[in-house]
Amino acid sequence: MKIKLDFVTNSSSIAFIVCVPDDFETTNEEILKFAANTGDSFDELINEGYIDSEWKGKYEEYMLEFVPDMIEELKIKGNLWHYGFDGTGPDVYSTIIDILQHHDFILNSMDLNGEGNNQIQTVPYDKVKQLFLAEALKEIQIKGV
DSSP: OEEESSOOOSOSOEEEEEOOOTTOOOOHHHHHHHHSOSSSOHHHHHHTTSSOHHHHHHHHHHHHHHHHHHHHHHHHHOSOEEOSTTSOOHHHHHHHHHHHHHTTOEEEEEEOTTSSOOEEEEOOHHHHHHHHHHHHHHHHHHHTO
């Protein structure tokens, strides 16, 4: 298994190890920014003829409903979360990954070499805080502060 330290886009199955603070909430503006997934705004995509204006409203409504719900589910479950037959769709999944990457919540990613669906594995925020606190205390003891 290869371990990747950055965002991977060319693998058929990737596991992301993430830590999302308990109080994190995304905004509607942020969701819509990353939902386009093209770097273009929805209005630019409409003007260029890629999507029609009726679809834009329905898509935005869909993303604004599901992305926050899935981020909350990710924080609460604290375990394996993936898309596929029993998970969320690729559009919501990609938007969530982009948001997590933007906030530096992705700790690591691993190429699974096609051995499963894309996955997000959470490390509970409290656990990460405990680990960092323990390491900070060790440093203080070593330095004799």
